[in-house]
Every structure is written in structure tokens, then in C-alpha cells.
Amino acid sequence: MARRLDADALSFGATVGVLSIVALVFLVAPTLILLLTSLTDSESLKFPPSGYSLRWYAALLDADQLLDAAWNSMVVAVWTTVASVVLGVMAALAIGRSQAPWAKALDSLFMSPLLLPALAFGFGALIYFNMIGLAQSMIGLTIGHIAVCVPFVLRNSIAALSQLNPAMLEASESLGAGRLYTFRRVTLPLIAPGVGAGAFIAFMSSFDNVPVSLFLTDARTQMLPIHLWEIIETNLDVRTAAASGVIVVATLVLMILAERFAGLTKQLR
Amino acid sequence: MGGRTANGHPEWQLALPLGAFFVLFFIAPLAVLAAWSFYTATETHTLTLAQYARFLGDRFTLGILWNTLWLGFQATLVCLVFGYPLAWLALRLSPRWQAALLFVVILPILTSVVVRTFAWIVILGSQGVINKTLVAIGLIDTPLRLLYTETGVIMVLAQVQLPLMVLPIMATLMRVDRNLFDASASLGAGAWRTLWRVTLPLSLPGVVAGCILVYAACVTAFVTQTLIGGARLIYMPLYIYQQATGANDWPFAAAMSVVFMVAVLFVVYLLNLLGRTSKGQIYG
Numbered sequence: 001m002a003r004r005l006d007a008d009a010l011s012f013g014a015t016v017g018v019l020s021i022v023a024l025v026f027l028v029a030p031t032l033i034l035l036l037t038s039l040t041d042s043e044s045l046k047f048p049p050s051g052y053s054l055r056w057y058a059a060l061l062d063a064d065q066l067l068d069a070a071w072n073s074m075v076v077a078v079w080t081t082v083a084s085v086v087l088g089v090m091a092a093l094a095i096g097r098s099q100a101p102w103a104k105a106l107d108s109l110f111m112s113p114l115l116l117p118a119l120a121f122g123f124g125a126l127i128y129f130n131m132i133g134l135a136q137s138m139i140g141l142t143i144g145h146i147a148v149c150v151p152f153v154l155r156n157s158i159a160a161l162s163q164l165n166p167a168m169l170e171a172s173e174s175l176g177a178g179r180l181y182t183f184r185r186v187t188l189p190l191i192a193p194g195v196g197a198g199a200f201i202a203f204m205s206s207f208d209n210v211p212v213s214l215f216l217t218d219a220r221t222q223m224l225p226i227h228l229w230e231i232i233e234t235n236l237d238v239r240t241a242a243a244s245g246v247i248v249v250a251t252l253v254l255m256i257l258a259e260r261f262a263g264l265t266k267q268l269r
Numbered sequence: 270m271g272g273r274t275a276n277g278h279p280e281w282q283l284a285l286p287l288g289a290f291f292v293l294f295f296i297a298p299l300a301v302l303a304a305w306s307f308y309t310a311t312e313t314h315t316l317t318l319a320q321y322a323r324f325l326g327d328r329f330t331l332g333i334l335w336n337t338l339w340l341g342f343q344a345t346l347v348c349l350v351f352g353y354p355l356a357w358l359a360l361r362l363s364p365r366w367q368a369a370l371l372f373v374v375i376l377p378i379l380t381s382v383v384v385r386t387f388a389w390i391v392i393l394g395s396q397g398v399i400n401k402t403l404v405a406i407g408l409i410d411t412p413l414r415l416l417y418t419e420t421g422v423i424m425v426l427a428q429v430q431l432p433l434m435v436l437p438i439m440a441t442l443m444r445v446d447r448n449l450f451d452a453s454a455s456l457g458a459g460a461w462r463t464l465w466r467v468t469l470p471l472s473l474p475g476v477v478a479g480c481i482l483v484y485a486a487c488v489t490a491f492v493t494q495t496l497i498g499g500a501r502l503i504y505m506p507l508y509i510y511q512q513a514t515g516a517n518d519w520p521f522a523a524a525m526s527v528v529f530m531v532a533v534l535f536v537v538y539l540l541n542l543l544g545r546t547s548k549g550q551i552y553g
Contacts, residue, residue, distance in 0.1 A: 012460035016354040023351040026428050027377055030388035033398060037391050045391050047398050087287040094284035106284055109291060115481065115537055117489035119506045120526035121295070123513050124302030127523070131301065147295045150287065201379065208381040211491050214510065225383045229492055232387055241391075244384040251380050255372070265371035 031248055038241035045236055056242035066227060066243055073207050073224040076138065080145040080206040085199050087146070088153030093187075096161035111155065113148045119211035121148065126215035136218035144212040149205050153198035156267060160194025161187075197267035200258050204251070299530075306524035311517065320524035330508070330525065337505040338532060340422065341488035345434075347427035348483045349476065352434035356475075357468070359435075360442050371439075378432040386493045389425045390416065393497070417499035425497045426487045433486060434479035441475030442468070477544030481537050488533055505529045 033047050038056060040049030060066065091110060095103040113121065125144045126135065134140035164187065172182040213223045224243075231240050258264040307316040324330050359370050377385060392398045393415040400412035415421045449471070453463040469476075491506040498504065509529065513522035 008459035008461055012464070016357060019351055019354040020358045023355045023431065024373065026351065027373055027431060030385060030392060030428065031376070031380065033392060034384065034388035046396060047391055087290060090283040091287035094280050094282070098281075102281075106288065110287060113295065115485045115534065116299075116530055117485075117506065117526070117533055119489055119491055119509060120302065120530050121298065123509060123522060123526055124298035125294070126513075127305055127519065128298035128301040143294050146290070150290075154287075204379045204381075208383070210383070211489065211506065214491070215513070225381055225492070228381075228383045228387070229496070232383070232390065232496055236390070240387060244381075244387055247381050247384050252376070255376060255379060259368075259372065265368045265375065 034241060035245055035248060038238070038245035040238060040241075043238065045238060045241060056238045057245065059239050060242050060246065063239055063243075065222060066224070066239070069222040069224040069227040070243075072221055076142050076145055076223070077203050077206040079142045080149050081199050081203040083142070083146045084150040084153045084202045085195060088150045088198065088202075089157050089191075089195055092154055092157035092161055093183075096158040097166075107154075107158075111151045114151050117211075118148055118209075119214070122212040122215040125212065129216065136216065136221075138221070141213065141216040141221075144216045145206045145209055148209065148212055149202040152201040152205060153195065156194045156198030156201070157191060160191035160267070163194075164190055193262040194267050196262035197258065197264050200254070200262070200264065204254075302523050303527055305520055306527045308520040308523075311519050320520050321528070323521060324524055324528055333503055333505055333508050334528065334532060337488050337529075338536065340419065340426070340494075340504060341484045341536070344423050344426035344430065344487040345480050345484045347423060348431050348434040349480065351427070352431055352479065353438060353476070355431075356435050356438035356442055356472075357464075359439050374432045374435050377429065382429060382490070382492050383496075385429050386425060386496045389421075389428070389497060393421050393425075416497065417501060419498075419502060422494060422497045422502065425493050426490055429490065429493055430483045430486045433482040437478040437482065438472055438475040441472045441478075445471045473544055477540055481540050484536060484540070485533060488529075 037045055037047050037049060039052045039054065040046065041051040041053035041055060042049065091106070095106050095110075122144065125140070125147075129135040129137075129140045134143070168186055168190070169182060172186045173179075177185070208225050209223075210225050210229060213226055217223055217226070228240055228243060231237050255264065306320055307318070308314050309317050309319050355370075355374070359367055362370060390397075394400070395412040395414070395416075397415070399415060400409075403409045404412065415424075445468070449467055450463060453467045458466065488504075489506055491510070494502070494504045495507050505525070509522050509525050512518045512525065516522075
């Protein structure tokens with residue numbers, strides 16, 4: 001009996017161990033390989049590189065198109081995040097603590113951009129913005145991004161609100177604080193980490209958006225991910241690896257900051 | 270309570286701005302898209318079912334739809350096989366290691382998809398890491414074709430979307446009462462039996478949520494599909510894009526978008542149903 005159990009525990013442990021180690025390597029290795037490749041001193045994307053240098057990173061400084069595209073993506077992502085936070089937090093306050101059917105229905109509606117193929121929405125937005133005169137404008141592009149990024153803020157804000165002890169709000173109100181005051185001094189500070197985590201994800205997802213931008217940008221305005229996608233499609237340029245390296249490092253730094261100040265991993269579990 | 274706070278302030282108005290935004294900029298575009306799918310041609314705006322007949326009568330386009338849905342299924346399955354053990358493992362780590370693991374899991378979702386996919390081109394190419402290693406240890410003589418194959422696309426999709434599977438499973442597993450595992454073990458169930466009869470059923474909502482997120486993300490993953498699949502493997506997002514911008518055939522592209530959306534929502538609905546019926550079996 002004891003022996004059978006041991007074999008059972010052993011095979012279970014081995015399976016879980018092997019699968020999760022493979023999964024971890026799978027998650028981390030591509031990024032590491034890319035970072036090392038981007039440090040190559042040669043003209044080709046080989047791993048491991050024959051020698052290491054920062055020449056491709058230096059070359060980025062002259063890549064005007066890439067820098068322009070990065071700036072455009074940054075501007076759109078900032079506006080998208082600001083609008084998503086305002087709209088998302090307000091909506092979360094309205095539907096987050098309600099069990100009513102209308103709240104559930106609104107929640108499903110607001111989350112549906114995560115399930116529907118974003119490319120189909122992008123195409124629909126192109127036709128629609130053509131009709132109402134918003135086509136190929138930065139405003140139209142940002143609006144499209146908000147629609148697909150606001151679910152991240154909403155989801156994390158609702159999760160943070162559900163952790164909030166209602167007694168705190170009651171205490172604040174019974175002490176004579178108005179609704180706005182209570183929101184500013186009690187609710188907001190308590191849900192801020194959750195909102196922050198959602199805003200961070202919304203920012204990154206707007207910065208990285210392809211399916212919506214593909215239809216809503218004009219010929220002159222390049223967005224970074226689309227520009228990179230086109231370079232990779234046509235000619236593999238080592239500068240792409242360097243640009244990717246910058247994105248990876250920037251993401252890592254932002255994540256560490258988010259972890260420090262908002263407890264990112266705690267918010268997302 | 271119905272949307273009122275503890276002392277009776279209605280808060281539902283706060284949902285109005287986002288609600289209006291969605292009506293104007295999410296529902297309206299989709300409605301216009303649906304309307305266009307009934308047009309006979311870009312110039313003639315008479316309503317017919319011609320585009321749908323064209324879609325459903327064409328083996329080529331139907332094949333693309335099927336390949337896309339099937340691709341999502343396979344990638345989701347790979348994610349589940351590797352993601353579940355990782356989530357299970359996270360539960361048994363000390364808080365410090367748990368945070369470290371979560372960090373590693375979250376990093377890929379936040380890193381640009383273009384960047385992550387690009388990394389895989391370096392790995393999968395004929396001069397790439399995998400082929401060079403396999404040749405070096407003598408397992409193969411000539412490099413395998415991994416790039417521009419469906420296997421390659423599935424592999425990369427699974428990696429790119431794995432976090433979306435791990436996070437919801439982890440979240441549900443954390444809420445499960447740990448005593449249930451101990452109870453199962455002390456009643457004589459082995460590790461596997463506990464997994465099949467206790468852990469898995471209890472974490473099913475997380476599994477379903479993870480599968481839905483991963484599936485929806487995989488079928489619409491334009492960047493990964495085009496860069497890893499190349500020009501010969503065509504899936505729905507690229508085909509819609511080609512018809513919309515290359516061929517300028519908006520009505521047909523609109524009809525394809527509608528069919529694609531309905532198909533994806535149907536799969537999501539089935540997955541939801543699966544979650545609900547099996548829950549019934551556990552407690553019933």
C-alpha cells in the first residue's frame with residue numbers, strides 16, 4: 001500500500017515538475033535569447049552571436065521612423081490610459097458592488113472587447129469613422145484604443161472594490177463626510193493599487209495594439225508595433241532586435257516600479 | 270441593494286459615461302459593420318444575403334474559418350497542459366517565491382506581442398536555436414522546418430498567451446480551502462486521485478475562464494499568425510484585412526468579420542456551458 005502511494009506521488013511530482021519547468025523555460029527563454037541576439041556585433045540575427053556590441057542600439061538613435069513611431073504610440077497610449085482610468089473607475093463604482101441584473105449585463109458589455117476579435121472591431125470602426133468624419137485621425141485612433149483597453153481598468157478596479165470593507169465607507173459617511181470626500185479620502189486611496197495595475201496593463205496593451213491601429217492610422221502616422229511588424233515581414237533588420245531589446249528592458253523597469261509602488265503581482269492574482 | 274450605497278445614494282449614473290461611450294464607439298461600429306455585410310457591393314447599398322452566400326458557398330474561405338477555429342483549440346489545449354501545473358505549483362510556494370513566479374508569468378503579457386513573436390523567429394528559423402541544438406546533438410541531419418508551419422504557430426501562440434491561462438487558474442486555486450486537499454489525502458486518495466476528484470473540479474471556473482481568454486486571444490492574434498505562419502498559412506484576421514484594405518471589398522470583409530465574431534462567441538458560449546454543466550455534476 002505504502003509503495004503504491006509512493007509511486008503515485010512520485011509520478012505526480014515528476015509530471016508536475018517537468019511540465020512546469022518546461023512552461024517556465026518556455027516563458028522566459030525567448031526574451032533572454034532576443035536580448036542576447038540584439039547585442040550582436042554582426043549583420044545577422046544569429047544565436048548565440050559571434051561577438052557582442054551595442055552598435056545596433058546606437059543605430060537606433062538615427063532610426064527616425066522608429067523613433068517617430070515610438071512617440072506616436074506613446075502619445076496614444078497615454079491618452080488612452082487617462083480616458084480608460086476615468087471612464088473605467090466611474091463605471092466600476094457604479095456596477096462593482098451591485099448584484100442587480102443591469103449591472104451584470106453592463107459588466108458583460110464592457111468586458112466584451114476582450115472576447116470579440118479586435119480586428120473585426122477595428123474594421124467596423126474604420127467604416128463607422130469614415131461615416132462620421134473621424135477616420136484616420138488621432139482622435140479616432142485613440143477612441144478605438146480606449147474601447148479595447150478600458151476592460152483592463154474596469155476589471156482590476158472592480159476586483160479592488162470587492163476587497164473594500166463597506167464599513168469604512170459607512171464610517172466615513174456617518175462622520176459627516178460627503179460622497180465626493182469619501183471617494184477622495186477613503187475609496188480612492190484603498191483601490192488605487194488595483195486601479196494602477198489596471199492602468200498599467202491598459203497602457204501596455206494600447207502601446208502594443210495592432211488590430212485596431214491597423215485600420216485607424218493614416219498613411220503618415222506610423223505606430224511602433226505596426227512599424228516593427230512591417231520591418232520583420234519584409235527584411236529582418238538587426239535594428240528590430242535592438243528596438244525590441246529597448247521595449248523589453250523598458251517593460252521590465254516599469255514592471256519593477258509597478259511592483260514596488262502598486263504591488264502589481266498582488267493585484268493580479 | 271440595486272446600485273445604491275449603504276445609505277441610499279444611487280450610484281448607477283456613474284456608469285453613464287462609459288455606457289454612452291460604448292453605445293457610440295463600440296456598439297455603433299459593430300452595427301455599421303453588420304449593416305455593410307448585407308450590401309451587394311461597396312458602391313451599391315441594396316441589402317441582400319449575397320456576401321454570406323459567397324462566404325458559405327466557398328470552400329476556400331470556409332477552410333480558413335475552420336483552420337482558425339481549430340488553431341485556437343490546439344493552442345488553448347497546449348496552454349492548459351503547461352499552464353495548469355504551473356498554477357498548481359504556485360499554490361505550494363512560499364509567498365516570496367510565489368511573487369517571483371507571478372512576476373515571470375506576467376512579464377510576457379506586458380511585453381509587446383510583436384517583440385515576443387520576433388524572438389521566436391530567431392529561435393525557430395533553420396539557423397535558429399532549436400535546429401542548431403538538434404543538429405549538434407545528432408538527432409537530425411537537416412534543419413526542421415518550424416517557421417511557417419502550423420506547429421510553429423501553435424507553439425508560439427501557446428507561449429504568447431500562456432499567462433492568460435495561468436492567472437485565472439491560480440486565482441481560483443488560491444480561493445480553494447486547503448483543508449480539502451488534506452482531507453482527500455487523509456482519506457487515502459493519492460496525488461493523482463486528489464487532482465482528478467478534488468483539485469481539478471474545484472478549479473474548473475478558473476480553467477474555463479483561462480480557456481476562454483486564451484482561445485479568444487489566439488484566434489485573433491494577427492501578429493503571431495502572420496509572422497510565424499508566413500504568407501502561405503492564412504487565418505481569418507489576415508484574410509479579413511486583405512479583403513478590407515487590399516481588395517477593398519468592404520461588404521465581403523464585413524460579412525466575414527460577422528461570421529468570424531459569431532463563430533468565436535459561439536465557442537466561448539460552449540466553453541461557458543461546459544463550465545456550468547460540469548459544476549452541476551460535482552455538487553449534484
